[in-house]
Amino acid sequence: MSNFNFTNDLIHQNKAVESVLELFSTNDLKANVKRVQENNNIKNQNFKDDNIYDICMQTGTGKTYTYTKTMFMLNNAYNYDSFIVLVPTLAIKSGTKNFFELSRQHFIDEFGKSLSFYEVKSEKSNKKGQMPQSIKDFCKHDDKNSIRVLLINAGMLNSDTFKNDYESNLFDEFFNIFDALAHTKSVLIIDEPHKFAKENSTWQNILKLKARFILRYGATFKEYSNLLYNLTPLQAFNDNLVKGVRAFVQDFKIGQKAYIKLKDLNKNEPIFCDDKNNQFSLKKGQNFSCFYDFLNELFVEDFNTKRMLLSNGVELSKNDKFNPFSFNDDLAKQMINACLNEHFKLEKDFLSKKVKIKPLSLFFIDDISSYRGENARLKEYFEKALKAKIEEELKHCDEGFYKEYLKKSLEDISLTHGGYFSKDNSDKDEKIEQEINEILHDKIKLLSLDNIRRFIFCKWTLKEGWDNPNVFNICKLRNSASEISKLQEVGRGLRLPVDEHKNRLNDDGFYLNYFVDASESDFIKKLISEIEIQENENELKLGDILDEKFYKLILSEYNLNEDIIYDELFKCEAINKRSVIINIEKLQEKYPLAFNKNHLKKDKVKNAKDKEKKVKIKKHLYKDIKILWEEINKKVFLKYSANEDVFLANFKNFLKEYQENLQENKSYLTSTSISVKEGKIQAKTSVENNYCTIKMLNYKEFLLNLSAKLGLNANTLHKAFYELLKEESFNVNEYLNELSLNQLCKEFNLYLLNNSNKIFTISYEEFSSTIHPTKITDNKGSILDEIKASDVGVLSDKEASNESFLYEEIFYDSNIESENIKANIKEVCVYMKIPKNSLKIPVAGGFTYSPDFAYVLKDNLGKVHYFVLESKGVDSKLNLRNDENEKINHAASLFKGLKISFIKQLKNNEIKKIVQQVLDA
DSSP: OOBBBBOOOOOHHHHHHHHHHHTTSSSSSHHHHHHHHTTTTTTTTOOSSEEEEEEEEOOSHHHHHHHHHHHHHHHEEEEEEEEEEEESSSSHHHHHHHHHHHHHHHHHHHSSSSSEEEOOOOOOOOSSBBBHHHHHHHHHBTTTTTEEEEEEEEEHHHHHHHHHHHHEETTTTTHHHHHHHHHHHHHEEEEEEGGTTSHHHHHHHHHHTOOSEEEEEEEEESSSSSSEEEEEEHHHHHHTSSOOOEEEEEETTTTTTTOEEEEEOOOOOOOEEEEEEEEOOOOOTBSEEEEEGTTOOOOOEEEEEEEEETTTTEETTTTOOGGGGGOHHHHHHHHHHHHHHHHHHHHHHTTTSOOOOOOOEEESOOOOGGGTTTTTTHHHHHHHHHHHHHHHHHTTSSHHHHHHHHHHHTTTTTGEEEOOOOOGGEEEOHHHHHHHHIIIIIIHHOOTTOOOOOEEEOGGGGSSOOOOTTTTEEESSSSSOOOOOOOHGGGGGGGGOOOOOOOBOOOOEEEEEEEGGGTTTTTTHHHHHHHHHOTTTTOOOOBBOOOOOOOHHHHHTOOHHHHHHHHHHTOOOOOOTTTTBOOHHHHHHOHHHSSTHHHHOOTSSEEESSOOOOBBOOGGHHHHHHEEEEEEEEEEEEEEEEOOOHHHHHHHHHHHHGGGGGGGEEEEEEEEEEEEETTEEEEEEEEEEEEEEHHHOOOHHHHHHHHHHHHOOOOHHHHHHHHHHHHTTGGGGGGHHHHHHHHHHHHHHHHEEEEEEHOOOOEEEEESSOOOOOBBOTTOOOOOEEEEGTTOEEEEEEEEOOOBBBBBSSSEEOOOOOHHHHOOOTTEEEEHHHOOSOOOOOEEEEEEOOSSEEEEOOTTTTTEEEEEEEEOOSSSSSOOHHHHHHHHHHHHHHHHHHHHHHHHHHHHHHHOHHHHHHHHH
16 A cells, blocks of 8 residues: 655745754854744744744645654754654644654655654653653664654643653663753754643743754744744645635524523533523533423533533533534534535546545534444434435446445445544444544555545544545534634645545645535635735735835736836826825736735635636637637547657666665664663664565566556566666566555656657547537537636736637736737737636646637738647746646647647747737748
8 A cells, every 4th residue: 555655845845944944054043033034024023032933834734744854954954863742632643643654764765864753652650660661762862874753742741751750760860751851952843832822831841841942833823932934824725735615504594593602600500591582500411402402412511610511522601602503413414415415526526537536524523422322313314325325426427446436335334434532542342443543543544545434523523633635525513602713623624635646736726625504604704814814914005105015016926117017007096196005906906916915816715605707708709719729629649659679768767767766665674782881871773784575566466557557568668677677777676566656657757758859759649529518618519608717817807808809808827818818919810718627638648738828810811820829927948847848849749730830928928929920920
């Protein structure tokens, strides 16, 4: 079963790592902090001489990966080799431990060192007992081939295990864990810092560790201390570092405004009232059926004079309210059905792809007995609804993997779902233990396509410390009365997904579907407010002067100068003669790329019921572009023509170059020697040179799988492996595992694309005469009335479009596209922005490509000219990535065969000049 394929080149993560490294580049810490903050555009932060440094990264952007990489980089740069990672809860500790195990080989490959991991587990010990072995091993660690990391949670830090003095000491000097750890001079990393308030006793225990310095990583901070890096929620959403969010609000007509409020708390019993002026005092253990019969399973679990706890885990303070109808079973059933509908839409799409994605759905419930126990009514309904849904799907499902996956699910519905609840920890049921292990600890197994489990039930126990990249649906079957951060709520599903080979996917079209009831109808409004709340630095205000700051902002997106900007804004009455801003809306309309930075991208977070913005098509223009549109929409396949010897030589060269990145099947023997030096015990671990090779796939399986995935002849691949084995330059037997197989496929596909012009000649052949439907036509070839606006651009302009532009409104994705659309050129009969993902031209390596514009021109003699345009907002083709250039070269080959001009437009190439070049050719 393949491991996660971690990537080390994500810009936002590397920037966070570099910010910490820069902190210690000179001995002047204050100056270093100031320089790092200036580089990261962090303002209004005063230096604090407290040895604490903060890194703010939003949920789902790889915080744990970032601080783990930081540990290795600090070791490389400054020889720091001892680290303590402190987390607030056992759930987060479990997730962190799981990450350390999954990423172990990745960091060995990158740094040549391993992470020696230690954890302190609960032990019944006393002052006369033994100091925990893990503490001893951590403190004695002396392996230069690894860094040592101690993982502890807040509960352990505050426990007697840490407070006690031990009869059996360490180094004949330390009888207390705090003293022993202080001696290691470790770097302390704190995860979720908002859980560690400085006024609490936990912070005093943190200080006893006497860390070399403290790095705090989190999405939420009560107050900053030397903030070094700030990846805001807005950046994370707008830069597509996380999924978008769609909210599904389940309405209920009766009782939408009903509430039960905690009116008062006293020593004896809490007092509740409702919207009908009913009032009841409830004792501990008493249920709420006095208000509504269907609340007979919701009761008061515990309370004090400040807060009370309901049986569903929700905490209430005085004057907190909840809607009783949120606890109605009929509402829960409707939400389950809605969630299943969306799940199977995604599942059918994702599991029908060549490279598959397994979607998961998460259900938050309040009543454990409704899922576990004799009267598990919620589970019974879920299984019944799921069975009906799968049977319905099978009626309309083509033969293939997905159909078999559905059939396997029907064989035992109980295996499709699982649950985790804190009370499960004491349950010895083998099936429940398996569920918990998959959900909490084994992400790989949960994401395996061999495993049909994809629905998870839990209480809010999983709201922090647990996430899975492939959660696409979260169904909140019970609303909570207390105000919880909406960002925190959706956090379990924000991480970008991975495919079946565990490769991270960066497509900007992924959404988390979040299901709530009508009592949270303002969910999206609140979520957007939370996302945008930090972004006010460049906020426009009436009466502001259009100064250097605003000019710089505009010039960063538009190829203009200050005089032109002033003239344009004065002309549209956005500013007056003295450069005072008098109309914010007109200024934003004129330069949206500059001033939309402080706002969430359109449709990144939205209500599912909101009507998607459409753009109307000028149907009368279609007749002039019909021939071109149908020509470029022909179904074609890519044909390689290669000399076998040339291909063989390139494949062999690739294997030799890339083999150091492959995962070997080797088992090494490690030996540890104990010595006494200057009265201190030291342990040293070394890896023996002798190893044995463990085959996880046999050669035939490996070869045939590789042939199928790459679409290449198995005999050619075998010949390459055989010749390299004879040359003793590559031994395939050392890499017969699924991880190496997937890595080979991924990297060789990219190698094929980047070197296609050296390896073979390419051509395209038509394989189907069927063209319609397309993004702008129906299956009969008739032009549509409208299409989704997001298919032609995420930015819009209220300016009327040119008569020859196919769409009635202007939508675009970049400044160069906006300029092309607005250019009014008399020789252009009709032109269009090609909808996203509409052409999908196949290119080498299994990738696809789609250009930006299609033009129809007519010269002075009445001759018609066609051309397709790819617009790139870069100054030189040298600034294009090699794979981008190759995709464009492939498209040029296709259009050359179709006898259609294809042109690559760079930043300084005006569209008028390009049109003239086509006419002159």
